[in-house]
Amino acid sequence: MGKQRFDPGAAHDAELRRELYQTTQALHSAYAKFDYVSEPEMVDACIYEISALKARYSYLLRCIKGRSTPMQQPSPVPTEAPCTAAAAMKGGELCQL
Numbered sequence: 001m002g003k004q005r006f007d008p009g010a011a012h013d014a015e016l017r018r019e020l021y022q023t024t025q026a027l028h029s030a031y032a033k034f035d036y037v038s039e040p041e042m043v044d045a046c047i048y049e050i051s052a053l054k055a056r057y058s059y060l061l062r063c064i065k066g067r068s069t070p071m072q073q074p075s076p077v078p079t080e081a082p083c084t085a086a087a088a089m090k091g092g093e094l095c096q097l
Contacts, residue, residue: 013067020060027053 030053034046 013064016060016064016067020057020064023053023057023060027057 027050030046030049034043034050037043037046
């Protein structure tokens with residue numbers, strides 16, 4: 001059996017995912033609380049709490065997505081070079097993009 005190396009990146013990812021889960025649970029709780037309050041001040045407080053939790057959720061999700069390996073994007077078509085039209089293959093002229 002080989003030695004397992006400690007990967008600080010994996011530990012950080014696990015911590016981010018744990019925080020995301022906790023934020024999701026807090027958001028569900030805040031929505032449930034919002035459903036039961038009736039005082040205008042409490043309604044406002046719940047709205048602010050939900051807004052803050054949604055911002056935290058978005059931040060954590062961006063962090064997690066930013067740390068994952070991105071899918072390879074296709075290389076863009078170069079625009080400086082002329083393309084060869086079908087007619088150019090049989091002695092026609094080059095088209096300019």
